[in-house]
Amino acid sequence: MESNSFPKAQGLYDPKNEHDACGIGFVAHIKGHKSHDIIERGLTVLVNMDHRGATSSDNKTGDGAGILMQLPHDFYLSLKIAVPEAGKYGTGLVFLPEDKKEADHCAEILNKFVAAEGLQLISWRDVPVDSSVIGEIAKRSEPLIRQIFVKGDYEQDILERKLFLARKQAERSIRESNLTQKDAFCLPSFSSKTLIYKGMFTPDQLRDYFKDLTNPAMTSAIALVHSRFSTNTFPTWSLAQPFRMIAHNGEINTIKGNRQWMHARESLLESDLFGSEIEKIFPIIEPGKSDSASFDNTLEFLHLAGRSMPHSICMMIPESFNEKNPIPEDLKAFYEYHSTIMEPWDGPASMVFSDGRYIGGTLDRSGLRPSRYVITKNDLIVMGSEVGVQVFKADEIKEKGRLRPGKLLLVDTERGIIIPDQEVKAELSQRNPYGDWLKENRLELEKISVRQRVSSNIGDLFGPYSKVFGYSKEEMMIVIKEMAETAQEPTSSMGNDTPLAVLSDKPKRFFSYFRQLFAQVTNPPIDPIREGLVMSLTHYIGSVSSNILEETPNHCSLIKFDSPIITNTDLGKIKDLKHESFTHAIIPMLFPVNGGAAGFKKAFDAMLVEAEKAVDENKNFIILSDRNVDENMAPIPSLLSVAAVHHHLIKSKKRMQIGIIVESAEPREIMHFALLFGYGASVVNPYLAFAAIDYLVNEEEIKLPYAEARKNYIKSIDKGLLKVISKMGISTLQSYHGAELFEAVGVSDELIDNYFKGTPSRIGGVSYEEIFKEAMIFHDDAYKNPTKKVSFSTVGEYHYRNQGEFHAWNPQSVGLLQWATKSDDYQTYKKFSKLVDDQNAQPAFIRGILKWKHNPIPIEEVEPAENIMKRFVTGAMSYGSISKEAHEAIAVAMNIIGGRSNTGEGGEDAGRFGTDRNSKIKQIASGRFGVTNNYLINAQELQIKIAQGAKPGEGGQLPGFKINKIIAKLRHSTPGITLISPPPHHDIYSIEDLAQLIFDLKNVNPDAKVSVKLVAESGVGTIAAGVAKGFSDIIIVSGCEGGTGASPASSIKHAGLPAEFGIAETQQTLVMNNLRGRVKLQVDGQLKTGRDVVIMGMLGAEEFGFATGALISLGCIMMRKCHLNTCPAGIATQNKELRKRFLGRSQFVINYFTFISQEIREYMAEIGVRNFDDLVGRVDLLEQNHEVTNWKMKNVDLSKFLNLPKEAKLYPIRNTHPNTKNLDDVIDKTLIKEANKAIKSGEKVWLSHSIHNAMRTVGAMLSGQISKRYGEEGLPKDTINCTFTGTAGQSFGAFLVKGVSFKLEGDSNDYLGKGLSR
Amino acid sequence: MIQTITLERVFRGEVYIQGVAGERFCVRNSGAKAVVEGSGDHCCEYMTGGRTVVLGTTGRNFAAGMSGGIAYVLDEVGDFEYYCNTGLVELGPVEDKADISELQELIGKHLLYTQSPLANKLLTNWEEFLPKFVKVIPLEYKKVLNEMKLKEVKRKLELAEDAPDRRE
Structure with missing residues (x-):
């Protein structure tokens, strides 16, 4: 039997990234009349949602299906099982290892804990199954399924808790055992009230596999069902749903944080119901399961510990309760009170739940997953992800409705009533005087009186401090100044062509080693501006959620912040508080400069000890401060300090007792703050950023009064934070707090394992020694040659500067390429490509650290350049972002060489259809501008743009003044009217929605290929697997370096990953899932030369996208003015005069691509492959070039890129066959x-x-x-x-x-x- | 009853729905005319053109990011403003003659295609219900419309001046 779980992390694949989405529903008899009909109906609901689930590469294995019902007591009597009266015994299916010995061992362990809990074993039963109905993949991991019956003469609720305790302990004991097939063990349910059947099925296989389900003696008044669409094809029987209490359609984006907070809470839990036995339950959340499973674990625990199911659900998925939401005041108080006990489990969720008596459903605050119900005149209620899952005649129907965002629907089958949302919540909000408790115990920051003002001016310290913390000229004059003046973050254009922090030999802030994650496909990003009503930055600090099983007024003895960025005076207020619930300890984030790296480590460790001591001394907040930097003391990076303290306290189970405040000179950009909150800080006081604003005001660089400039600055950070969290589909800072939604690039495993646990990190990188060195370079700069005069260094992060950071597109490379393509001179092109390749290996890009093995053949044997050019496409640049002339020149060039050009978002003039100016790729982006039926039918490829490399997870806005008559006509809009592209496609909230859009497009134009464009981030491989299962023909993986017409500067710099990561991970994951043969892979992201293409090909790509390179051959000189409409080359502008300056010719683009393919042929001859296809996915021909290195790269290891999964021997490693979905029966x-x-x-x-x-x-x-x-x-x-x-x-x-x-x-x-x- | 997210990015065309729509009705509508008898949250979000008529209550966040087109909402209770995201739009009574006849025509077609009793009630008691309609129009769109109207008037004037019978 194969291991019944995801494969272990290997190469760039990590099972943590798995997602799923689904169809859910239930059927119930409101009056609680049990019948077999209800179960039948439940199974029919499942089958009718078949198209929402998916099948694996064998086309027979389902991703999972299951049913939850009331315990079928009569059925057991009919089987002559010696059960006592209903309610006095419990049962459940048990998934056991296939190996007889191991199965017996697992059963024994379960028997042991059953007995230990004072329960008596009645019997074990072999569950009759028909294994012939399931697919090959499911069969390989099919467990032995038996059923256990146990009895105990207790009150039913006590019996339930005993069954829970027995199950939890057995699970843990088996998990920690040495059994080889222990992953197979699972109790889908173990209860005296409910019973669950589930497994790796398609919806219709469930009924045929479990013969019990068709037995008429099996009756229930409740049938709750679930069918799954997962992003993988790995056998995971235990992750099929329903879980013990819920079935979930959606995704919990904050799961990492929620899990860690639950873990941290365990030390403080006290329950009258469990008493001293509570420790037997730990860990509450089973490790290594899905987000839905973790949610279920927590809900089940809260419920069994005494909270009602609706109460627990309202705590975990609260509706939005700010002023824009029309709900009663006491309900708002209920939510606010509970928000101090638990953070929301945030993300799109449609959930149905049942404990055997109650059954109900709820939607998250945004209501992104549909849920509909029908109530019939004969007391049936049917709820489902779709309407029509059960067909009733019109005269049978009493009522129809849908769940609304944040609302509940509850059926009590015992009392035979439906309890509407209002009633459920009215009852909850009356449980305790929550409003009074809040008023009496919770402090609001702005209402605390000021004892003394703390100035922002730090006097002479500003000079050295700005150097110690590396404030550059660009940061002062572009970032901080613009934020303080306009309350907006700066906008920029074109892509990021600077090296990764770890590949640069310049010192960097520790923040630069991290990248933001973002939502794509499996859940939608949110629009934080237009849908502000669901967003919140409110946060609390203090001893949050002491014992979550209790409700006392003391639980809300906290300070409430409306914004997490606080001024010096605000921080002073907190320091001055004299109340016993609000005490603090100040811990310096400093190290002595004369102690070397060892001294750094010593100071660092001491900081952690102090933090723990603060908890032991019952302090309520820790203030981590770098206020006292001087010649002798240098700062420990604030992010490292926060993450280390946070994780150290979680490990010692002391984290919930204390809040972390950061008083630091280091953070100034939005990304910096996001990182600090994401790794555990509650509020931040950026005192040097304030001092910098003060300086700029005094220098009259900012022509606003200081107070206003500071207000603007804080406002822009707040807005930026909302954008960062909404990118991930998260609504509240409270649930983002500690959720670690970042990937580390270039941080050593040592640091990750200790202080960033759970953060993906794949190439290793800097550790204490390098961080110490970086800090010292900055410190030396400030104190070795002290000057009175304040000055800022020129870093050149954003624009190319002579002495500054390296940019791949620099005057030399741009000049050479233009010369070569204009003069059609291959030798000049070779100079260009040599320059670029050498610079890549300075190093600058991952590709520069890789090299291939040689096995030369004559170049004549290599396939012709014409074949290779068919693999080239140009990037999606809309007519609108670039001029008509440039757009058409590219289209003509691509049509001549047999490649494909892309319309971009914004439609295309129908006059171009059918001519040589037609773009073969028509893009469908979130704004859907100009996407008409006629547009779609004139395409060879229909590209669904999920995300853009420069700003993944964000929408866009084309201001009214840029929309002239022609552009408005193509976009079917009105000239002068602003056009907004929403962050998500409003018809793609999940993977099954994407599958639906693909289906739509294939229906409109059955001859076109459909492609889906994703952006590289950790987990893109698993998303791609889901996309492949949704019948996309091509998957595009864009690097974060991708260009843009206009994007927030911080998104260009900090979101997403380089293309190499994305393509390699996608290749590995698809091969492991045997999905690679079904799709073509395309990559883009700063591709420039033949060498780039060959390396990307070996990492897994078949097709290659170029955008910036094509523009440069047409005359672009990288002025980065695209967002200003002032492009001097007449490319990225609609201005008539500027457009006259356009000197580009299609021929230049053709020359460029001809050169590249010529060069590729030379390399193919060098490597020894005749056809490019034979190169695709051949990572075995690549190796890390260890000669390429710098002082930070000692621990950098690229072996994960070069991992060839073992499945590569069995399955295709490149596209071998079409991915066809049958349209014959439409x-x-x-x-x-x-x-x-x-x-x-x-x-x-x-x-x-x-x-x-x-x-x-x-x-x-x-x-x-x-x-x-x-x-x-x-x-x-x-x-x-x-x-x-x-x-x-x-x-x-x-x-x-x-x-x-x-x-x-x-x-x-x-x-x-x-x-x-x- | 219509599930969530309908009429996404519609260019032209007409839709009449007897019943209540779910969340995000007419999201990114850029030219369609639609009549519905109630809607969920985020109705008319990112709308850039066309007409949306809601003959009943709406959910929260109506007209968020709406930059074009016009919506008419029957606000019998008088609390529509609370449910509307007024970031980009302006609310007002339906007073302009052209607006009134447009609204009446749309409801008339709704009656014709769906035989909706509600439409029937509204039209037969038009004087009573008309004041209860709220017109939602994006400020930017209103400006552009006015400019276009002005141009049209000018053009007509010029044409009139150019008319042969007025030439001497």
Whole structure:
């Protein structure tokens, strides 16, 4: 039997990144009448959501399906099992190892803990199953399934807790055993109330596999079901849902933080119900399971420890309760009080839950996952992700409805009633006088009186401090100044072409070694501006959540902050508090400069000891401070200090008792603050940033009064923080706190394992010694040659500067490339490529540290350049971001060489369709500007842009003044009206939604390939696996270096990863899942030379995207003015005069690509491969070039890039076959036949069909046929008239064209009329 | 009853729905005319053109990021302003003659296509219900519309001046 879990982390793959999404639903008899019919109906609901689940590479193994029901007592009587009366015994299926000996051993362990808890074993039963119905992959890990029955003469709630204790201890004991197949062990449920059947099934296999389910004696009043779409194909029977209390459709983005906080809370838990036995339950959260499983663990625990299910759920998924939300004041108080006890488990969630008596559902505050219900006249209630999962006649239906964001629906099958949201919550908010408790105990920062003001001016210290903390001229004059003046973060353009911090030989702040993670596909980013009503920066500090099982007024003895950035005076207020609940200890983040690296480490360790001491002395806050830097003392990086203290206290289970305040000169950019909060800080006082503003005001660089400038600065940080957390799909800073949503690039394993546990880090890097050295370089700069005059160094992070940081596109490289392409001179191009390749190996990019092995063949044997050029595409640059001339020049060039150009977001002039100026790739981005049926039908490739390298997880805005008549026409908008692209596609909130959009597009244009563009981050591989399972033909992995017309500077610098990481991880993950053969992989991100292409090919890419390089060959000189409309080369501008300066020719682009392919052929001959295909994924031909190094790279190891999974021997490592989803049975095929006359001659037709929810995207293919013939015009109004009766599936009437009228009598699911064109 | 997220990025066309829509009805609508009898949160979000008529209550955050088009909302209780995100839009009564006839026509078509009793009630008691409608229009869009109207008037004037019978 194969291991019943994800593969271990290997290469760039990490099982922590796995996601899933799903269809959920339930059927219940409101009055609690048990019948077999309910179970039947539950199973039907599952089958009707089949299209929401997915199947593996064997096309037979489902991702998981299951059902939760009430304990079927009568069924056991019919089986003659010696059970006592209902409620006096418990049972559950047990998944056991296939190995007989190990299975027996596991059963014995369970028996042992059952007995230890005072329960008596009744019997074990072999569960009858039909293994022939499941897929190969599921079969390889199929567990032995038995059922255990135990009894105990206790009150039922006590019995439940005993069953829980027995299960928890058995799980832990087996987890910690040496059994080889211990991963197989799982108790899907163990209860006297409920029973769960689940496994690696497709929805219809569930019924056939478990013979019990079709036995008419098996009855229940409740059937809660779940079908899963996961991003992997690994066998994980235990992760099928429902879990013990819930089934979850969605994703918990803050899971890392939630898990750590729960772990930290364990030391403080006290429960009357569990008493001293509570430790038997630990760890509450089973390690190595999914986010939903962790949620279930916590909910189950809270529930069994005495909180009602609705109460626990409202605590974990609170609705938004700021002033924009119309809910009663006492309910707001309930939520606010509970927010001091537990942070939200944040992320899109549609959840159904049951304890056997109550059954209900809830939605998260944004309501991003649909949930609908129907109540019938004979007391049935059916809820599901889709409407129409159960069909009722109109006269049987009593009521229909949908769950609203943040609301609950609860059915009490014992009392036989439905309890609406308002009633449930009214009852909860009356439990205790929460409002009074808050008023009496919670302090609000702004209401604390000021004893003394603390000035921002630090006098003479500003000179040396600005050097010690590395404030550069750019940071002063671009970042801080702009934020203080405009309350906005600065905007920039083009991509990031500077080296990773660890590859640069310049000293960097420790912050620079981290990258922001962001949401893509499996959950949507949020728009923090337009949907501000769900966002919150409110935060508390103090002894948060002491014992979460209790409710006392003391729980909210905390200080509340509306913004986590505090002024010097605010910090002073906290220091001055004399109340016993608000005491603090100040711990310096400093080390002596004369102690060397050893002294650094000693000071660092002492800091951790002091932090622990502060907890032991019952302090409520720690203030980590670098205020006292001087000639003898240098600062320990603030991020390292915060993370270390945070993790040290979690490890010693002392973290919940204390809040962390940071008083530091180091943070000034949004990314810095985000990092500090993400690793455990509660509030930050950036005193040197304030001093810098004060300095700029005094120097009259900022022409505002200081107080206003500071207010603006804080406001811009607040806005930026909201953007960073919303990028990840998170609404509240409280749940972002400690959630570690970053990836480290270039930090040693030593530091990661100790202080950044859970943060992905794949190449190793700097440790104490290098960090010490960096700190000393800055410190020496300040104190070795002290001057009175304040000065700032020129660092050149953003723009190329002579003495500054290296930029790959510099005057030499730009000049050589333009010369070469203009003069069609291959020798000059070779000078260019040598320069670039040498500079890459300074080092600057990962590709520069890799080299290939030689095995030469004659170049004549290598395939011709023409073949290779077909692999080239140009980047998605819209007409709008670049001029018409430039856009068309690129299209013509690509069409000539057989590559493909891209429309970008913003439509394309229909006059270009069918000509040599047509872009073969038509992009579909979140704004959907200009995406008409006709646009789609004129494409060879339809590209869904999920994210953009320069600003993944963010939307965009094209200001009204840039929208002239032509651009407005192409985008189908009004000239002068601002156009906003939302951060997410509003029809993609999950992986199954993406699969649906792909299905829509393939219906409109069955001849086009569909591609999905992702951005490299840790976990992109697993997302790509999900995308492949959703039937995308091509997956594009963009590096974070990608260019942009306008993006926030901090996003360009700090979000996403270099392309090498993304492509290598995606390749490895797809190969492991046997999905690689189904898709083509494309990569982009600062590709410039043949060497770049060959390395990327070996890492796994088949196709290659170029954008900046193409623009440079057309004359771009990297002025980075794209966002200003003042491009001097006439490329990125709509200004008529500037456009006259455009001197680019298609031929220059053609020359560039010809040179690259010529060069690639030379390298192929060197390596010894004849066809490029034979190079794809061949990491075995690559090795790390250890000669390329610098003083920080001692611990840098690229072996994870070069990992060839063992599955590569069995499965394809490049695209070998098409990824086809059968469209033969769509109803449009019938419609097209029936409307044949109308399509051909415009004769009117009237059609009529019945419809149900599995019939999706009705009308799109029909419309595509009309566009093909008649273009944008369509047919005369009401030529084709169709009436449908029933429940329409998703995307009903999507991309309909003029001339087609649909009438629906009944309900519709999501995306009705999406993209209607006329 | 319509599931969440309907009429996403619609360019032109018309939709009449007898029943209540879910969250994000008419998100990114850029040209469609739609009538519905109630909506969830975030209705008309990022809308850039077209008309949306809601003959009933809306959810929170109506018109967030709406930069074009017009929405008419029947506000019987009088609390619509609370549910509307007024960041980019202006609320006002339906007074302009052209607006009134447009709204009446849309509700009339709604009645025609769906036989909605609600539409029937509104139209038969038009004088009573008209004052309860709120017009939602983005400030920027209003400015552009006015400019376009002005241009149109000018053009007509010029044409009139150019008319042959007025030439001497």
